[in-house]
Amino acid sequence: MTSARIHERHLFGPGPSNAYPEATLALAAPLLGHLDPAFLAIMDGTCEMLRRVWGTENARTLPISATGSAGMEAAFVNTVHPGDVVVVAVNGLFGQRMCDVAARCGAEVVAVEHEWGQPVDVERVLGAHAAPAIIAAVHAETSTGVRSDIAALGAAKGDALLLVDAVTSIGGIELRADDWGVDIGYAGTQKCLGVAPGLAPFTINDRAFDRRVERPRSWYLDLGLLGGYVGEASGSGGRTYHHTAPVAMVASLHAGLARILDEGLEAVWARHEAAGRQLQEGLEELGLELFAAEGHRLPELTTVKVPDGVDSAAVRRYLLETHDVEIGAGAGAYAGSVWRIGLMGHNARPDAVLLVLAALRDALAHA
Amino acid sequence: MTSARIHERHLFGPGPSNAYPEATLALAAPLLGHLDPAFLAIMDGTCEMLRRVWGTENARTLPISATGSAGMEAAFVNTVHPGDVVVVAVNGLFGQRMCDVAARCGAEVVAVEHEWGQPVDVERVLGAHAAPAIIAAVHAETSTGVRSDIAALGAAKGDALLLVDAVTSIGGIELRADDWGVDIGYAGTQKCLGVAPGLAPFTINDRAFDRRVERPRSWYLDLGLLGGYVGEASGSGGRTYHHTAPVAMVASLHAGLARILDEGLEAVWARHEAAGRQLQEGLEELGLELFAAEGHRLPELTTVKVPDGVDSAAVRRYLLETHDVEIGAGAGAYAGSVWRIGLMGHNARPDAVLLVLAALRDALAHA
Numbered sequence: 001m002t003s004a005r006i007h008e009r010h011l012f013g014p015g016p017s018n019a020y021p022e023a024t025l026a027l028a029a030p031l032l033g034h035l036d037p038a039f040l041a042i043m044d045g046t047c048e049m050l051r052r053v054w055g056t057e058n059a060r061t062l063p064i065s066a067t068g069s070a071g072m073e074a075a076f077v078n079t080v081h082p083g084d085v086v087v088v089a090v091n092g093l094f095g096q097r098m099c100d101v102a103a104r105c106g107a108e109v110v111a112v113e114h115e116w117g118q119p120v121d122v123e124r125v126l127g128a129h130a131a132p133a134i135i136a137a138v139h140a141e142t143s144t145g146v147r148s149d150i151a152a153l154g155a156a157k158g159d160a161l162l163l164v165d166a167v168t169s170i171g172g173i174e175l176r177a178d179d180w181g182v183d184i185g186y187a188g189t190q191k192c193l194g195v196a197p198g199l200a201p202f203t204i205n206d207r208a209f210d211r212r213v214e215r216p217r218s219w220y221l222d223l224g225l226l227g228g229y230v231g232e233a234s235g236s237g238g239r240t241y242h243h244t245a246p247v248a249m250v251a252s253l254h255a256g257l258a259r260i261l262d263e264g265l266e267a268v269w270a271r272h273e274a275a276g277r278q279l280q281e282g283l284e285e286l287g288l289e290l291f292a293a294e295g296h297r298l299p300e301l302t303t304v305k306v307p308d309g310v311d312s313a314a315v316r317r318y319l320l321e322t323h324d325v326e327i328g329a330g331a332g333a334y335a336g337s338v339w340r341i342g343l344m345g346h347n348a349r350p351d352a353v354l355l356v357l358a359a360l361r362d363a364l365a366h367a
Numbered sequence: 368m369t370s371a372r373i374h375e376r377h378l379f380g381p382g383p384s385n386a387y388p389e390a391t392l393a394l395a396a397p398l399l400g401h402l403d404p405a406f407l408a409i410m411d412g413t414c415e416m417l418r419r420v421w422g423t424e425n426a427r428t429l430p431i432s433a434t435g436s437a438g439m440e441a442a443f444v445n446t447v448h449p450g451d452v453v454v455v456a457v458n459g460l461f462g463q464r465m466c467d468v469a470a471r472c473g474a475e476v477v478a479v480e481h482e483w484g485q486p487v488d489v490e491r492v493l494g495a496h497a498a499p500a501i502i503a504a505v506h507a508e509t510s511t512g513v514r515s516d517i518a519a520l521g522a523a524k525g526d527a528l529l530l531v532d533a534v535t536s537i538g539g540i541e542l543r544a545d546d547w548g549v550d551i552g553y554a555g556t557q558k559c560l561g562v563a564p565g566l567a568p569f570t571i572n573d574r575a576f577d578r579r580v581e582r583p584r585s586w587y588l589d590l591g592l593l594g595g596y597v598g599e600a601s602g603s604g605g606r607t608y609h610h611t612a613p614v615a616m617v618a619s620l621h622a623g624l625a626r627i628l629d630e631g632l633e634a635v636w637a638r639h640e641a642a643g644r645q646l647q648e649g650l651e652e653l654g655l656e657l658f659a660a661e662g663h664r665l666p667e668l669t670t671v672k673v674p675d676g677v678d679s680a681a682v683r684r685y686l687l688e689t690h691d692v693e694i695g696a697g698a699g700a701y702a703g704s705v706w707r708i709g710l711m712g713h714n715a716r717p718d719a720v721l722l723v724l725a726a727l728r729d730a731l732a733h734a
Binding site for chain 1: 373374375376378380382383385386391392394395396397398399400401403404405432433434435436437439440444464467468471472555557563564565582583584585586587609610611612613614615616687693698
């Protein structure tokens with residue numbers, strides 16, 4: 001039953017990315033009890049550092065004990081009252097998923113569809129309904145490699161709550177939840193935060209919390225119960241048992257966040273920017289065409305068109321088997337016609353750019 | 368922000384327990400992509416080994432990507448249709464929680480209350496309603512240290528589905544889901560499986576799956592979608608992207624399960640039985656009184672009454688600070704009057720028994 005061999009991959013797909021070494025080491029530290037004062041200090045420090053990467057002072061900022069997709073569910077299940085109008089900007093797979101999740105929570109969903117590869121059209125989203133309860137959008141669409149202007153949505157949201165997916169942006173590009181008017185945000189650990197998948201960094205401000213569903217359909221994701229779990233209710237370290245925290249993952253997130261903040265958040269953003277630009281220039285030098293709309297491309301996740309006549313899956317398999325290099329297939333209708341190349345967190349480095357370009361050049365020569 | 372010191376605790380509370388060393392090492396292995404063939408092999412192996420510890424041949428046996436409490440939610444959210452009668456055997460905290468979770472899913476809950484410390488009264492539960500859709504019970508109540516007779520419930524469940532919490536029993540005591548008539552079961556990794564918290568081993572048979580809710584309120588826990596994620600739908604390794612698997616935790620669970628099955632499941636049960644008996648005899652020799660009803664005591668989790676005049680919290684604090692030994696407080700109304708001592712997974716060993724008894728003797732001498 002045990003694996004015959006340990007594979008060491010270069011994870012240049014859409015996530016997970018290779019973890020920061022500090023985050024990996026923390027995973028293997030001795031376990032602590034979930035109510036141990038030593039663990040509660042780690043949890044408190046994690047929440048405090050999460051506030052910094054979110055760009056928020058929200059007291060209710062915490063790692064939800066499941067992956068990023070559960071963060072999406074937590075966002076909607078706590079804020080959608082039956083019949084609420086939720087306007088969703090759909091410019092990729094994760095916007096589509098928001099519609100599904102919101103509808104299951106009882107929302108009347110107004111989906112504003114965009115061509116994939118394009119950023120969110122702020123005017124169209126704002127004009128889609130006169131008085132939505134929630135406007136939802138993805139900051140960095142993992143399916144297309146596109147960045148959208150969250151600040152513009154926030155500036156004109158009116159009475160609506162602004163709910164934002166920051167799964168692929170947090171820790172990689174500028175993100176300022178409070179300045180931009182984000183009321184509810186969720187993210188993941190396995191992309192630019194450079195930590196294994198398994199937690200959903202989450203933040204909600206008082207404005208959204210005050211309008212929340214009192215007894216949401218999900219017990220596990222009920223923010224009214226989770227507040228006590230992270231100690232927010234007491235202010236003096238008192239905790240209410242809710243569920244057993246995934247202590248190893250939280251310790252790992254703590255270590256990853258400390259690494260990022262030691263380097264400096266803006267320096268980390270600049271590192272992602274530089275690596276992405278270098279990669280995108282290199283891909284064009286290889287004669288490849290980028291997929292995402294120019295001017296809206298994410299540095300941390302690049303989408304590139306598969307050249308005509310090239311077997312997309314065969315190239316990916318060659319990269320993995322020959323060079324231990326993983327890149328991603330396209331999403332949805334673009335599964336066979338686009339590749340997704342991520343340089344996220346620990347991988348946002350010049351040597352990673354050189355490697356992925358060289359490996360891709362080699363693979364294309366063999367295609 | 369970094370911790371000043373790494374604490375190495377003896378986790379003799381109700382969980383998490385100290386992990387098997389194989390499980391810890393696997394956590395720190397290089398990350399794999401969640402669609403990497405090498406990871407899919409680990410996932411397949413994990414599901415196969417989970418079938419063995421559950422005692423089931425259910426194809427739909429998988430680790431849900433969240434903690435045990437999310438397993439409870441997955442169990443109800445996929446099987447409770449609005450208005451369904453759900454009979455819940457309540458003999459502790461986790462039975463109470465089942466009522467809350469089931470009610471949020473739209474169930475008409477019939478709670479059959481028991482005195483804490485007592486096992487489930489099978490006749491009373493079966494007589495509580497003429498035709499419930501679901502009968503739910505906790506195999507090993509973590510809040511009281513009591514084992515209940517699941518086989519007796521299964522033998523007489525009639526047309527109802529039997530839904531069982533095996534969080535504290537799996538990998539520690541006899542568990543035979545198929546033989547006992549369990550239709551839906553959930554568990555956790557951080558107790559007798561000897562793995563960090565973060566996953567919920569889950570199983571559901573065809574009988575329950577065929578009656579499931581087609582589009583449950585939870586997208587994240589929708590078993591109809593999760594089937595493709597673990598490859599059950601294709602039978603040939605084809606996967607549907609649902610969410611990013613928590614790859615490090617799954618690799619760790621794989622390693623923990625392999626360790627258990629290498630030792631032999633029945634040998635592991637015997638090791639828990641021996642450690643628990645030795646502990647319970649030792650506690651009585653110290654003059655302490657056990658809490659759980661005689662004949663129904665779990666070996667892996669022992670509840671013991673706090674002696675009159677002893678400050679329960681002060682003893683626990685002394686144990687932690689002086690000996691790095693964690694034991695648990697009581698649950699609910701017994702928070703100050705009962706201790707919970709777990710010898711689970713890697714900790715079900717004679718040396719752990721000696722240590723916890725010696726440490727407790729020392730603490731009581733200082734109380």
